[in-house]
Amino acid sequence: MTEKFTKGEAHGCIVCGKLYQVYVVNDANGKYIDCKVMSAGARHVPDSRRPLVACEKHTAEQVEAAVVRVYGAQPDDGDA
Numbered sequence: 001m002t003e004k005f006t007k008g009e010a011h012g013c014i015v016c017g018k019l020y021q022v023y024v025v026n027d028a029n030g031k032y033i034d035c036k037v038m039s040a041g042a043r044h045v046p047d048s049r050r051p052l053v054a055c056e057k058h059t060a061e062q063v064e065a066a067v068v069r070v071y072g073a074q075p076d077d078g079d080a
Contacts, residue, residue, distance in 0.1 A: 003028040011051055013042065014066045015058045024051045047074075 004025050011022045020039035027033055035051035037044050045052035045063055054063045067074060 004033060008038075009051070011053050013055045013058070014045060014052050014070065015054055015062050018042075018055055020053050022051055022053060 004027060006023050006025050009022050009024050010019050012019050020037055020042040022035050022037050022039075024035045025033045032048075032050055035044060035053075037053050041056055042053045043056050045054050045067070047067070052067070054066075058066075
């Protein structure tokens with residue numbers, strides 16, 4: 001079984017930058033596995049490469065536009 005490491009981090013909303021507390025899980029090599037948002041008013045934004053969060057008040061379209069603005073167009077799950 002792969003060894004996992006969890007640490008608390010502060011991450012900003014991908015849309016507006018408001019900070020939230022997040023538990024980030026990495027494998028023994030430091031590769032991102034998953035995260036859990038611990039602060040109220042935020043949600044996890046699914047991404048296989050990095051921990052992302054967004055305020056619950058932002059729409060899915062706002063979040064998607066912010067991800068494209070910051071990281072560029074993301075490949076579909078079937079392309080990876």
